[in-house]
Amino acid sequence: MSDLTRKTFFLFLFSFFSLWSFSQKSELDSLQQELSLYVKRDSVRVGLLIQAVSTMTYSNPSEAFPYVEEAIAISSEIQWKKGEALGLRQKGNLHYVLADNLNALDAYQKALGLSQTIQDKQLTSSLLSNIGNIHADLKEYDKALENYRAFLTASQSLGNVPNEIRALSNMAIVYNDIGNFKEGISYLEKALALAQQEKNDLFVAAITNNLGLAYKNLEQYPRALEHYQDAAILAQKIGNKYIEASALNSIGKVNVLLEKYDLARENGEKALLLSKEIEAVEWQADSWKVLSTVYEQEGRTAEALDAYKEHIQLRDSVLNEEKKSELTRKEMEFQMERQEAEANEEIKRQQLVKNGYLIGAILLGLISVIGYFLYKRRRDALEKKKVAEFKAKVAETELKALRSQMNPHFIFNSLNSISDFISKNDTEQANEYLVKFAKLTRSILENSEKKWITLEEDLELIKLYIQLESLRLRDEFKYDIKVDKDIEMDNTLVPPLILQPFIENSIWHGIAKKENGGQINIEIKKEGEMILCIVEDNGAGRSKNMPANNQKSSLGVKITGNRLDIINQAKNTMSSIKMIDKPEGLRVELKLPLELQF
Template identity: 30%
Template sequence: MYRFIILVFSLLFGTALQAQQISAVERKAEDGYAKRFSDSSACKKLQIDALNLAKKNKNIDDEVICYSYLALTQRRLLHLKDFTKYADTAYILSQKSNRKRTKAFASLAMGTLKSYIDDKPQALNHLLTAYKLFSQADAHDQCAKIAADISYLFSPASPEKVKKYVREALLHASQAGDPESQLYARLAFGSYLTDKLENGSQEEWKAALDFFEVTVAYTEKNADEIISKSNIGIAYINLADLYSKGPKPINEKALLKNLEKATAIAKKYNIKIIYRSAIGLKGVYYTEKGNYAKAELLFIEGINYQKSLPYTDNYLLATFYNCLKEVSIKRKDYIAYYSYDTLYTKYNNLKNNENMQRELQNAEVRYESAKKMERIEQLEQENKLEEQNKLLGYAVAGVLLIGLIFMFRSYYYRQRYYQNREDFMHQEQTNAELKMQLMEKETIENLAARLSLERRLLRSQMDPHFIFNALGNIQSMILQKDTIPAVSYLNKFAKLTRQILEQSRKETISIEEEIGTLKNYIELQQLRLNNGFDYAIVCDESVENNLLIPPLLIQPFIENAVEHGLKPIAKNANGLLEIHFKLASQEQNLICTIKDNGIGLAASRKFKLKDNHKSLSTTITDERLSKMQKDYPWAGFKVLERDPETDSSGCIVIINIPIID
């Protein structure tokens, strides 16, 4: 009898304990993931080999874990498309498994993906699920890291929850005993201590400093066993930052020593955020100290190092050029400031474009992921119903075995139950479809709103070269004591700026307002080019002053005509800009024709290779007109070369502008 109890116990619990052990395939995938900082090629190869082995063995659990590790690796490499593919695959396959460790890895991959695309509520849901499952499996190393990530997601909105999870992270790290988990948890707890310093006392600063000094000492002692090299760099950065916030005079030697160590880690393992933070903190320190030359050299060193790499980090370059601008202001070197500002504007625009593309990409991923989750939940409901139907079938079979006397009654209730279930499934499916339609509509509306904002931002831009030169000419008049024309042109400049700001917020303006804005703009361009050209604006009698058109469509082409057509012609030549408005034959759109007697398209292209002036006017206007073509198919423009033999040199631009009721 005793042996029988032991046998039953081993069958019930021995299998469950064995199920939580790490398989050889999972160990291989884990070994590959450990090489993500030192050798990314070997990292991916080991993980793909592990995945192929799992597929060969037809082991769903190993497949899910391999896909999860691949997803986390793509997070490190910043490959969103592959990151999404692997995380979704892991999560969908995990629905076929009942193993806690398998589901925990799938939830971890999905939570990390949701955090990456800024879907914080879903990220918390999945990470909390992974944390619970890993806790039940006594995977303390994973629990320490996930608890730390959860604390970051709750910060700064919920300090109490941050405190709860950083303490749990330390507890799990202590039970895991490995340096990787220890550092992960200590960084989260250190972040919690640092957040408290905003209104804290010197004692709290000292406590945080002591904690990070112990953390850095522990890290240096166990550096070879710590896989996440970025966390080592973060430890140095955080300690240096604490020194910079300490009582004066600060410990300069310790601050610079930690920043040098962080920079070395960043360069060795190509960790951009660590490198940017280290150079930035060091430069800010020298700037505040008044050593502007040293600060400038540091920022230039950072720029040169970045440009030596095979890729371009526009965010990093924009940050460093912005720091150089601030140093130039403190040194009162305005020539250098203008040079740095030009480069900062260039890389900042590129950075903003990248951010916009990333936001749109994240929105698309969130939408697609939500649709997949909806489908998974629907399949789960169907599986549950299928299991219930199986159980019901067994019950009916048992009832039939008892006797035929209950057959009719059982048949009647079963048929009614099936009908109810079918109605329920149909209703659930209908609700799911409606929810997906609503989600799709809301996503499209959000994207449309974002594109509308982008359009308005693009409309409100004025060419910096034009602004700089116009103000320079007005300043020259004032210095030459030409007070009356200087005041006149200054009024025109102020009026033009106000008109552009006001009109950029409107969906439509009258043709009279548009012409008034164009006159101000052209007269300022005349001032800029020393009255090197004349202009004429002519409207047909059929064009009424109160016709409503989209604002700021014509000005970019005027800018192109002046900048690339009239400006390069010889000083003794008589430049002429002609603008003509007339109604189209169907009277549903306005035709604006712009002519100039400049150098023409072919010659202008040669000048553009040498000229630093770059305009996105035609691209932006083309995008705006393209978006109008859904309601106004004839909206658009074309640019033609004038024939010097029959007409004159220069260009003709014909714009079909919708008239909006």
């Protein structure tokens, strides 16, 4: 990736930690030997265990857990709070490296409580940074900034300049994430001045690259280029290929914006070589995107298409991981909210029980009132749980709906069709197909976060989809779209591409099986407070070509059914799907609530 985030900033540091761990392998062997000889359960053994965990954190975190658990247990037995706090911090580090943020946050918070009890300012400072990182990952920016500010204050009071640089950089990246680029630049410049003062070239290169990103977001492209170039030169000097590849990709992107395509191609090719060398998939996707744009501007159509294919393939693998990460993040948020609600409920319950023991013998009526409030709180907690589960279902259904709309078969079949047109020198058809495919892809991605779009926008997407499939089938079918004149297309809202799975089934499981082509009719009617959407074809029908166990068709219908269940629950309506077999073809009737924009 070319746009640095807080995590990639520390990824650069991670490469050095990895080398450090590798160089410390002999130290780990020595520690393990000492542990086998020194079996007394005291602070000395705890120190050896924590040192061993520290050397394993970035090289073999999964196997380090037994060591850290033993260190925590011994510290608790001998009532050594600092040892227990150090063990919990190392346990949090292990969970964080393994991307288990929820357990990492729990360990860090327990360690923070102990460090504050024993008034260990250095340990408290580092834990504030760790907790800030977790909140930033969860996009809880206010909490992240609160912890980073506390980390900065503690670092300044202790005179720890490297930690002060880290705090300023993390605060800057949070401000950039929320779009406050001027504030982000201010903190980055403070961090850069300190890094230069410390002569820490790694920090200087990473911070300079982040400054380039901030100026790019402000559309100050000359200043952005200046910082990216400085970062690339310094990264090459210190041998950090991660920062160098990121900076070169960014230089290529800015030059594309400035229409300096020779420079864009030069930097894109350099970035691609480096990204392949360090196996950075997302940065490779960025490089191919830059090169595709350059080749297209230079009239090298075939090379542009090949580059775009590479970009799509790599980008899709990254997007899938990001969607999984996003879903995991949402699930973690729901779990944290539920745990917080349960913890608050337990505190209140204990207080009520205590009060009940004090006055229960005298005020029997008050006990009844307390019982009612307990029931009410329990009911509210269950409601919160249901809401959390409903949100999780919404997130999962939205993700599946996006995957069904942007399935790899459709993407690669479309790209192969474009390639086929090019190989046959049918440039006009290839250009027409590519323009429509790009427009459809962009629209689907833009609408992926929207729950409702106007009927006019949705029908435009459906037309694009049908036209693409028609081009692939060499115009072997016709279609017709009719909308009731009582429906205001620009004011009526529908879920994005809700009809697409049924249209796809009509084309590939109905009409494509016929020798003489066919006809698809789409009709939108108003029925009281509902909209009736009809998809009808004269294909082969379900009896011959769509058996009940057809997994792909069933999956599309199931996802649409889940989307309707969510709409019914949220809007208290009776949306439904009805599939009617005809002598020739299939008729699908989909009912949706009449939702108006204004």
